[in-house]
Amino acid sequence: xxxxxxxxxxxxxxxxxxxxxxxxxxxxxxxxxxxxxxxxxxxxxxxxxxxxxxxxxxxxxxxxxxxxxxxxxxxxxxxxxxxxxxxxxxxxxxxxxxxxxxxxxxxxxxxxxxxxxxxxxxxxxxxxxxxxxxxxxxxxxxxxxxxxxxxxxxxxxxxxxxxxxxxxxxxxxxxxxxxxxxxxxxxx
Numbered sequence: 001x002x003x004x005x006x007x008x009x010x011x012x013x014x015x016x017x018x019x020x021x022x023x024x025x026x027x028x029x030x031x032x033x034x035x036x037x038x039x040x041x042x043x044x045x046x047x048x049x050x051x052x053x054x055x056x057x058x059x060x061x062x063x064x065x066x067x068x069x070x071x072x073x074x075x076x077x078x079x080x081x082x083x084x085x086x087x088x089x090x091x092x093x094x095x096x097x098x099x100x101x102x103x104x105x106x107x108x109x110x111x112x113x114x115x116x117x118x119x120x121x122x123x124x125x126x127x128x129x130x131x132x133x134x135x136x137x138x139x140x141x142x143x144x145x146x147x148x149x150x151x152x153x154x155x156x157x158x159x160x161x162x163x164x165x166x167x168x169x170x171x172x173x174x175x176x177x178x179x180x181x182x183x184x185x186x187x188x
Contacts, residue, residue: 009086019153077109099130
């Protein structure tokens with residue numbers, strides 16, 4: 001079975017970002033993929049802030065990442081950058097832990113003006129972690145993602161279509177990398 005790890009980088013819960021991740025996971029599950037979701041806000045703050053690489057609380061997230069065939073990283077945009085809690089989590093991941101895994105960044109911001117925050121802030125960190133196949137970012141402004149009373153989200157038509165289009169590319173990339181000989185995947 002194909003495994004996807006979705007990492008929600010919002011410091012709050014419930015949040016539009018987490019709801020967006022759940023919505024994305026449901027779409028992927030309909031395609032027959034297994035999706036695990038990690039909310040970095042649920043990890044011990046002390047371990048993240050003090051850089052405790054060997055924390056027991058990080059064992060499960062690291063194991064899920066190791067077995068993942070593809071990774072989704074979702075974050076709200078604050079002050080023209082991804083969240084600090086996501087940054088501290090990414091800093092604790094093993095070097096090159098994204099090697100051979102297609103990565104789909106998802107970001108939600110208050111304004112379209114922060115669209116490039118992923119390009120100049122998050123993608124360099126993902127590259128440092130070994131990501132070589134980073135798909136086009138799905139960026140939504142707050143008004144495109146309405147949180148419902150049950151904490152699910154309702155996407156406006158345009159962002160829902162963009163998400164579905166990028167997920168088709170993501171699934172193809174994951175399936176291609178899973179079928180490719182591993183020496184070719186890791187050579188990139």
